[in-house]
Amino acid sequence: MPELPEVETVRKSLAETVVGKKIVKVDVSWHNIVKYPEVEEFCLLIAGQLIQGMGRRGKFLIFYLDDFALVSHLRMEGKYGVFSANDPVDKHDHVIFYLNDGMQLRYKDVRKFGTMHLFPLGQELVSPPLTNIGPEPFSEEYTVSHLRDALAKSKRMVKPALLDQKIVAGLGNIYVDETLFRAGVHPEKRCDLLTENEAQKIYDASKVTLSEAIAAGGSTIRSYVNSLGQIGLFQLQLLVYGRAGQTCVNCGTELTKMKVGGRGTVVCKECQRLE
Numbered sequence: 001m002p003e004l005p006e007v008e009t010v011r012k013s014l015a016e017t018v019v020g021k022k023i024v025k026v027d028v029s030w031h032n033i034v035k036y037p038e039v040e041e042f043c044l045l046i047a048g049q050l051i052q053g054m055g056r057r058g059k060f061l062i063f064y065l066d067d068f069a070l071v072s073h074l075r076m077e078g079k080y081g082v083f084s085a086n087d088p089v090d091k092h093d094h095v096i097f098y099l100n101d102g103m104q105l106r107y108k109d110v111r112k113f114g115t116m117h118l119f120p121l122g123q124e125l126v127s128p129p130l131t132n133i134g135p136e137p138f139s140e141e142y143t144v145s146h147l148r149d150a151l152a153k154s155k156r157m158v159k160p161a162l163l164d165q166k167i168v169a170g171l172g173n174i175y176v177d178e179t180l181f182r183a184g185v186h187p188e189k190r191c192d193l194l195t196e197n198e199a200q201k202i203y204d205a206s207k208v209t210l211s212e213a214i215a216a217g218g219s220t221i222r223s224y225v226n227s228l229g230q231i232g233l234f235q236l237q238l239l240v241y242g243r244a245g246q247t248c249v250n251c252g253t254e255l256t257k258m259k260v261g262g263r264g265t266v267v268c269k270e271c272q273r274l275e
Helices: 004-017 039-046 144-152 158-163 173-183 196-215
Strands: 023-028 034-036 053-057 060-064 068-073 079-084 093-099 103-108 115-120 256-260 263-267
Touching: 004 053, 004 060, 004 079, 004 196, 023 039, 034 039, 039 068, 039 115, 144 158, 144 196, 158 173, 158 196, 158 263, 173 196, 173 263
Parallel strands: 034 115
Antiparallel strands: 023 093, 053 060, 060 068, 068 115, 079 103, 093 103, 256 263
């Protein structure tokens, strides 16, 4: 699933390609993607709207239109791309936005798990799904005190807690593994047993990891590309994720893959000791 760095990269590429263009009409071939309002109203309201800007909240993309905000979640394999009207439509192109310059913004989703919500401007931030997520990792609200206090209230293992979007927005499996390795914290450690120093290290590592991933355009692990068809390159810098059986970059110990909270997890048992 695309995480914060990948979604931020898509946001940037869409800002380059579709902002300033008007949506003439919309075709939706897989209605389940549109969660609110009904598909017919969704298409009617969007027609004639200018794309004023692109935003992001956690793993959600936000298209800012004249009068509405379109909140889009890519889920497992959702992708946006800009195409000529002459380009053949793929069977997995489930939503097509026809633009006033003759181009088409197409939403492709092989798994059909993606979602779209359309709200009047301003309502998007006070309506689900955006009301269910925590602070942005680079916002003023995301402080070490917030993270420490949120974790201290939980008896969960730290990895599942960090995957909880209500604690911090945008972190997923890849970047939680990377963050905990950088922090030297075992993913199975209980949150309420973390020291203040460990919470500080997790906080610092999360910001460094996400910053570096955004700079590299995210990670292309399976099929992720931005709206320009470009892959991310952060997978070349990954320290633990996807490297089970290889040696730790810090100590040379063989990295181990395990299940934590039902998610595949790679750790260095020497650098991330479970005390």
